[in-house]
Amino acid sequence: MGKVLLEVRELTTRYITRFGESVYAVDHVSLKVEEGKSLGIAGESGCGKSTLALSLMGYYFAPLHYMSGEIIVDGHNISGMNPDDVRKAILGKEIAYIPQAAMNALNPTQKIIHFVEDVIRAHDPSADKKAIYERACKLFETVGLPPQVLEKYPVELSGGMKQRTVIAVSVLLSPKVLIADEPSSALDVTSQKMVIKMIRQLLHDGLVGSLIFITHELPLLYNVTDDIMVMYAGQIVEKGAAREAVFDPLHPYSKGLMGSIIVPEEGLREVKLTAIPGVPPNLKNPPSGCRFAERCKYVQPECIVNAVGLRSTEGGRVYRCIFSEKELREAYRNG
């Protein structure tokens, strides 16, 4: 087993709105990412993927609040750390985070080199301009970006180029964990592929220690990450190797997700896509039983009453259901 770069144990966080309401967006989530490995986080919008990303970096600025659990980054427990200190000591260096739609949030009046200087100076205020420039050039060349990009303004770059630039700038400090939140969702397929290729190269070449990749597009995750974790309404419902999660899902929700995959491959037209009826529960007031019960084809009376815990299979997979692996497989065989 490789060195564990990020470990999260039973992390629970919530939003407290201005009206005093709580949104239970991350509920007892545990995960581990080893050096050189990647974890994908899947689930429909609103299930808590982005909140989990912020939470596991210790980025607790209102209205997001830490409740309980532990976050260990490369051996250091950062749970309970002051978020301002997190910003100084963790962000960029230990964990690099590329938020959703980051590329459209760049200040349009600054050249790319300016963002580079910001990132490096945040951790080394005395770094000189020339050294910074050379360092950036070197990284850009490694990942196949022309160094001329450094002298450009964001609007002068195409969408795909802008996103790859954002990623390159984010990893300047060789973070131990790179978290990319929907980094390619707004791009055309070819640009998306270039982004994916670059992220895989970063991991492969050790320019980032490990990767967490968030998207609701499963075929994409399948091609990017070693493991996949499926979230539903703030909780993990399944976690395991990517291949198993896609081709042999256990949880009825993951099963539904996999049944909605669309790829331009022969045979697709004969497959009937499965739609998951209904909508996820409101996280202000999540059900006390299984959170998926209301939409589940296989629901039992006790699912509605009792909370359902995670269970592990012999093969090291984890899922949240009252049924055993065998019972689930049988249910799926019978349709």
Next chain:
Amino acid sequence: MAERKVCLSGSGLTKIYGFGRTRTVAVDHVDFNFYEGEVISIVGESGSGKTTLAKMLLGLTSTTEGEIYFQGQRRDISTQRKKLEYWKNIQAIFQDPFSSYNIFNKIDAVLLDCINMRGGHGFPRAKKVEMMTEACSFVNLKFEELTNKYPFELSGGQMQRLMIARIFLLMPKILIADEPTSMIDACSRATILDMLMGLRDEIGMTIIFITHDIGLAYYVSDSVYIMEKGKFVEYGTADEVILNPKEPYTKRLINDVPKIYEEWDLSTV
């Protein structure tokens, strides 16, 4: 196979925006015959001219050159009356459902408008409610829960279903769906697609499905048109175009989509 009847066609259809240095040829001399009752996909990357073409077909923007024929006749929307008449036959659903509603109109008003457009002004209130309830239940929405709400109080998926409920009431001959699922989750996508296809079977509509997602196009359509820089570079049945693409552009679109059964070759970029 029954005889295919052309319901919408175009010849040399062109749209140029701006002039001089800002001149953009958004749609460049496209020709097509769309057949009644079929699902036709138009696939291309962003900026390839799909939405501009949709707007021309709908009569929401002028054509720079070329002609559109509706049911064999040259389309005439030269007066407001003719336009309204045309819109009884051709309707659209857009990518961002929120942009398509008057935000000050409550949901029942949105649906009521549709009934009125189809000449239901004089129906008794009870009849109108019954029609709206039926339309909502077709898309799995509860009419009672929607009355008095504003469109922005709904989620993206609910909004898109409301758009489909509108189409259910309007019963156009042709529906243009411009990226109807690109703002919603993969798992709600199947629901929306099922509803659209159900609607086609229910009222025998022709659907022009606009998407950047070639997998989606393959899944839903009878015919596929591939659009690159304003031109149709390839078209044919879904199987022909997706399983046997001829044009390099089509091949690239297919290659660059992540695969799960075949190897996804990253070396091409």
